[in-house]
Amino acid sequence: MTKTKYIKIYEDLKKKIEQNVFPYQELLPSENTLLKEYGCSRNTVRRAIAELASKGYVQTKHGQGVRVIYQELKQKEYMFGDVETFKEFSMRHNNKQRTEVFRFQEWTVDESLHKITSFPVGTDIYYLQRVRYLDDKPLIIDHNYFRKDVVQDLTVEITEDSVYEYMEKELNESIVTTKRKMTVEKMDDLDERYLQLNGYNCVAVVTSYTYNADGVMFEYTQSRHKPDYFVFYDQAQRRK
């Protein structure tokens, strides 16, 4: 479990940017300087820098240098950006977290369910409805659909804790890629009953399709967020 060189360099540079060793809008030391400092090849430095750029920390300019564009955010709380479990998220922020499972069923995918989840017709699945509380506030209603052949022997106890943790630690399954879609929908009865919507008549909906290491889509989930606590961050480069 030793970290790779370019990840260590990436993390070191990231830390120095966050600590203002390399201030906002200044240039980083040149690649040639850095490779001497870190005692590595040019490629390795460049990989670290590419990682920083993809996360919105720096911006490179041909012939000029690498400019820091990181600015401290005022509001880092409730940031759902990475592929991260609800449990990991709440622990990272020292929040108290609780999950209430109020539906746990086993289904077989039919034509209409196939249209929604894109699981093949005939697939055996678990269907869950869960409410996620952060510091005793109900924030999210999850509608989870898991393939039974991948996420085996699920129990209510597991789903009250963390399904991903169970998959990774017990089943030795790995979660790799998630494709997400964000939309806004009118609230339904469940949203109204469980989330405290304070006057909002809609919710933020994150629909996700998740793949394991074998390329099997094992999860379809619709997460319905309390709108006044939902934030999603993103960072993009303009293609030329």
Next chain:
Amino acid sequence: MTKTKYIKIYEDLKKKIEQNVFPYQELLPSENTLLKEYGCSRNTVRRAIAELASKGYVQTKHGQGVRVIYQELKQKEYMFGDVETFKEFSMRHNNKQRTEVFRFQEWTVDESLHKITSFPVGTDIYYLQRVRYLDDKPLIIDHNYFRKDVVQDLTVEITEDSVYEYMEKELNESIVTTKRKMTVEKMDDLDERYLQLNGYNCVAVVTSYTYNADGVMFEYTQSRHKPDYFVFYDQAQRRK
């Protein structure tokens, strides 16, 4: 303006995946096979594959291969993912597009405006309010703040067309990085008046901070979207 080798390979593989030459859940030919086919080095093939992976087309697995996880989406319309102008977006989808500018002002940033935009106090800016129509439906209300020293000599005519096009073609300025934040907010008077909200009492809000090639943040924008037409796509890898 010749394309680089790895981009050409990326686009070729992408096309073949979309056309089912390499079907869903199958493995791509190995890197060694591909580098012979394309007559290039291993690094170049790997860069193309990394590009595909970052866009959610494939997923690599150590020792096994590169698996296709691309699936045709049902609904590609109204997909706001890349850094793209409203004009580019509508042209790419053959939609009729129109922008109505109903406020055009020149301001100097004070303390309270600094808190919102994070422009330095004293910066001279343009402030615009615009409604964006797609096929005669009002979809978005934009509140744009542009630095006057970067986006020079803005006119109403330009803002009715495309500010980015003006910057790139006339000012020879380049747009590079955008940091975005998505939230849901209660509608305000403008939203209610201009967007047809059909019963929704809130809008999807995209707040963006945009940088030019010199690393100067020249734009702060709040785009307030009609909720039933708003979709945002995203793709993420779980970090180990």
Next chain:
DNA sequence: TGGTATTTGTCCGTATGTATC
């Protein structure tokens, strides 16, 4: 079960091109 081949991951060094200063 075990050994070998295959495949991807990391890292290095070098050469050349191109944009900026």
Next chain:
DNA sequence: GGATACATACGGACAAATACC
């Protein structure tokens, strides 16, 4: 024009995970 800096591309070496026999 020359120096500096990033961008692309090549080729090679070794490690690690997987597949196969």
